[in-house]
Amino acid sequence: MSKMTRRKFLSVSLAGAAAGTFTLSGKAIGAAGFTGYPDGMGVLVDLTRCIGCRTCEAACNEEQKLPAPAVPFDDHSVFDELHHGGTQKRRTDENAFTVVNRYEAGKEGQPAYRKIQCNHCNEPACLTSCFVNAYTKTKEGAVIYNSKVCVGCRNCMVACPFRIPAYSYSSAFNPVIRKCIFCYDTRLKFGRPPACVEACPQEVLTFGHRKNLIKVAYERIRVNPGRYVGHLYGENEVGGTSWMYLSGVPFEEVGFDTTLQKEPILANAQAFLSNVPMVLSIWPALFLGFHRLATRGGEGAEEKPATEKREDI
Numbered sequence: 001m002s003k004m005t006r007r008k009f010l011s012v013s014l015a016g017a018a019a020g021t022f023t024l025s026g027k028a029i030g031a032a033g034f035t036g037y038p039d040g041m042g043v044l045v046d047l048t049r050c051i052g053c054r055t056c057e058a059a060c061n062e063e064q065k066l067p068a069p070a071v072p073f074d075d076h077s078v079f080d081e082l083h084h085g086g087t088q089k090r091r092t093d094e095n096a097f098t099v100v101n102r103y104e105a106g107k108e109g110q111p112a113y114r115k116i117q118c119n120h121c122n123e124p125a126c127l128t129s130c131f132v133n134a135y136t137k138t139k140e141g142a143v144i145y146n147s148k149v150c151v152g153c154r155n156c157m158v159a160c161p162f163r164i165p166a167y168s169y170s171s172a173f174n175p176v177i178r179k180c181i182f183c184y185d186t187r188l189k190f191g192r193p194p195a196c197v198e199a200c201p202q203e204v205l206t207f208g209h210r211k212n213l214i215k216v217a218y219e220r221i222r223v224n225p226g227r228y229v230g231h232l233y234g235e236n237e238v239g240g241t242s243w244m245y246l247s248g249v250p251f252e253e254v255g256f257d258t259t260l261q262k263e264p265i266l267a268n269a270q271a272f273l274s275n276v277p278m279v280l281s282i283w284p285a286l287f288l289g290f291h292r293l294a295t296r297g298g299e300g301a302e303e304k305p306a307t308e309k310r311e312d313i
C-alpha cells in the first residue's frame with residue numbers, strides 16, 4: 001500500500017466493506033464476475049475538437065431540468081474559477097451534471113478544454129460500494145441511481161475514482177446523490193444519443209457501441225499520428241469506462257488521473273478484504289439498520305429500471 005493515497009485507501013476499504021457485507025448476495029456475486037456489457041453504448045470524447053463553448057452544459061441543464069446556473073452558459077469567466085483554496089477547477093455537482101474546464105496545456109499556446117461527467121464505468125465502484133443496491137449498470141451502458149433506496153451513506157462518493165457522485169446538501173429534508181445518468185430515462189433507453197452529444201457543434205462527442213468507438217479512436221490515432229497522444233483513456237482504466245477520451249496533450253496536463261489501475265476497484269477490494277478491520281466490515285449493516293429504524297422499515301423500493309434488449313443503432 002506504499003503508493004496508495006488516503007482517498008484510494010478509503011475507496012478500496014469502502015468497496016471491501018460493501019463486498020464483505022454482501023458476500024452472499026446476488027449482487028456481490030454478480031459484480032465479482034461482471035466484466036461489462038459487450039454490446040453496451042458509449043461516447044468517444046475527442047478533446048482536440050473542443051472549443052469550450054459550454055453548449056453541452058446548457059443542453060444537459062435543459063434535458064435534466066436542472067436549475068439555471070449562477071453564471072450563464074455563454075459566460076466563459078467560469079474557466080477562471082478555482083475552488084478548494086485555489087487548487088481545483090470546477091467539478092460536477094448536484095445542479096451541474098457536466099462541466100467543461102480550460103487548461104493552459106494546449107499546443108502552440110492554445111488552451112485545451114476537457115468535459116467532465118460520469119464515465120459510466122464497466123464495473124462501477126459507486127455500484128459495488130453501495131450496500132443497498134441504489135445503483136444499476138444497464139445493458140445500454142448507463143450507470144443510474146435510485147434515490148428511493150439510498151440511505152445517504154455517501155460510500156459511492158468516496159469510492160468513485162473520478163469524484164462524480166454529488167450529494168444534494170441544499171435539500172434539507174430529502175438529500176440524494178445526483179450525477180449524469182447518460183440521459184437514460186429520456187434518451188438512451190430509446191436508442192437516442194444524449195442531449196450533450198447531440199448539441200455539441202464541434203462533434204467532440206461521438207455516440208455509438210463502445211466496442212466500435214474503440215476502433216474509431218485507434219483509427220483516428222493511426223491516421224493523425226501528430227494530433228493525438230497514443231492512448232485511449234477509459235479503454236482500460238478501472239476496468240474500462242463507457243465514456244472514453246482522445247487528447248492532443250498528455251492526459252495528466254488536462255486533469256486526468258493517469259495513476260489509476262487497470263483492474264476494477266472491486267478486484268482490489270476483494271484482495272484487500274482480509275485486511276479490513278471488523279468495524280469497517282459491519283458498519284454498512286449498522287448504518288442500514290439505523291436507517292430502517294429511523295424510517296420504520298423504509299419506503300417501498302422503486303422497481304429496478306428496465307434493461308430490456310434494444311435494437312442496434
Ligand code: SF4
Pocket residue numbers: 118119120121124125126127143159160161162163164165179
Ligand atoms: S464515474 Fe464514478 S459515478 Fe460514474 S459509474 Fe464510474 S464510479 Fe460510478
Ligand code: SF4
Pocket residue numbers: 059060061063064097098117179180181182183194195196197
Ligand atoms: S449524458 Fe445526459 S445527463 Fe450526462 S452529461 Fe450528457 S446530457 Fe447530461
Ligand code: SF4
Pocket residue numbers: 049050051052053054055056057100113115199200201202203204205
Ligand atoms: S459543446 Fe462540444 S465544443 Fe462546446 S464545450 Fe461542450 S464538448 Fe466542447
